[in-house]
Amino acid sequence: MxxxxxxxxxxxxxxxxxxxxxxxxxxxxxxxxxxxxxxxxRRPAGRVEPQLDYLAMTSNWTVPGEAVSPVRHPEAPAPGESIPAHWHGCFGCRGTGDGGLGLDVRAGEGAEVTGEIVVDPAFEGGPGVIHGGVLSSVFDEVMGFSAKLLALEVVTAHLEVDFRSPVPVRSALTVRARVDGVLGRKLYASAEVYVNGAAAPAGSARALFITIDQAVHFRDLVGNSTRI
Ligand SMILES: CCCCCCCCCCCCCCCC(=O)SCCNC(=O)CCNC(=O)[C@H](O)C(C)(C)COP(=O)(O)OP(=O)(O)OC[C@H]1O[C@@H](n2cnc3c(N)ncnc32)[C@H](O)[C@@H]1OP(=O)(O)O
Known part of the structure; x- marks a missing residue:
């Protein structure tokens, strides 16, 4: 006060x-x-402030009961193998030397993937910590890669992130992500991020991905790319 x-x-x-x-x-x-x-x-005099329950603002995302378990494609990369970039122009797939995130995403068991990234100082938001938008991009990208294990082409329709503790720049992040369920064109995914091998996650995310036909989805957009 x-x-x-x-x-x-x-x-x-x-x-x-x-x-x-x-x-x-x-x-x-x-x-x-x-x-x-x-x-x-500062509170303007006489104004009643809403009593926000911040804990209620954390994710209450649930996978619909009708969703089915994801089925891994038989030709998906084996557990431990690197998953190739989905597009060389992608910010998430490019190395830091090329203005990208510098993520390495590897296949796990089932529909699970693990992404590794060292937080480049260029990703700083608050003093000494990663920008929340960059961490959201990391989550988006790593969860998106879990769809590749099902050999599905997807885009993100919904993304939500809970930031639990600050993530320092230059720290090594491990992101565990997986597809939790599939319902028609909808893929429900979740992820957690761990800093420098800590046991407790520093943040978590949920996303809804929708399958697309890349050729159709990007047909009228690809001309905007500077990386063709
Ligand atoms: C970069 C891409 C590379 C692709 C190659 C693949 C490589 C695989 C690795 C990918 C790794 C990439 C990771 C980064 C991925 C991005 O960051 S993508 C960039 C950000 N996202 C976008 O630009 C998407 C923009 N949005 C759209 O284009 C369209 O809204 C969508 C998502 C294609 C859906 O449109 P639509 O095809 O007309 O389908 P629509 O009927 O509206 O929705 C389908 C269903 O989803 C539901 N739905 C749609 N949106 C929502 C929502 N926000 N909330 C709840 N439900 C929703 C609908 O209600 C509907 O439900 P049902 O009626 O079937 O029950």
Whole structure:
């Protein structure tokens, strides 16, 4: 709780103490009571704030009961083998030297895959941690690869991510993903990310992929590519 005496535009010693001086809205500043005049987190007088239950905002995604178990294609890469890129122009498939994520995704048992990535400093969001959008891309890509074990062409229709703990840049990430169920053209997938071999996941994701016919889906879009 920020006291009224310190709440408006008070400069504090942290203004001159990098790196805090750059973090205008940081929780540290809020705790110390040095909150800029236009702090977006301040409550306008008289306004009733909704009481959000943040835990209820974590994923409650469930696979429909009618979904069937995924069937691995007989010619899918064997467990432990690398799964080839689905498109050389893909940001998720390209190496970091080529502006991509630098993911290595390997087949596991059944419809499970494991992706490995070292978080390039270029992927920084907050100071020293991965950008949440980049981590979402990692999840999207690794879950998408699980569809390749079924030899299906898919695009993402829905993606949701829970960020449980910060993921440092330069850390080694292991992403475990799998197709949980298939219902017509719909593939339900899930994944977790582990930092530097930790036992507890730092985040998790759920996605819905829809099978497509690549030739039809990208027919009128492929001309936009700079990588043909
Ligand atoms: C990059 C790609 C390479 C492809 C090569 C393959 C390689 C394999 C490895 C892939 C690894 C890639 C991993 C990254 C993949 C991306 O990041 S893809 C890029 C982001 N995604 C997109 O651009 C997709 C944009 N959306 C679309 O094009 C269209 O909405 C879709 C997804 C094709 C669906 O459209 P549609 O074909 O007309 O089908 P539609 O009838 O609307 O939906 C089918 C069913 O899904 C349900 N549905 C659709 N959207 C939703 C939703 N958001 N929520 C819930 N249900 C939904 C519908 O209700 C319907 O249900 P049923 O009626 O069958 O029960």
């Amino acid at each position: 920020v006291s009224r005496r310190f709440a408006v535009g008070r400069r504090c010693s942290m203004d001159t103490f990098p790196p805090f001086s750059r973090l205008r809205w940081s929780p540290v500043r809020r705790r110390r009571g040095c909150v800029p005049a236009h702090d977006p987190l």
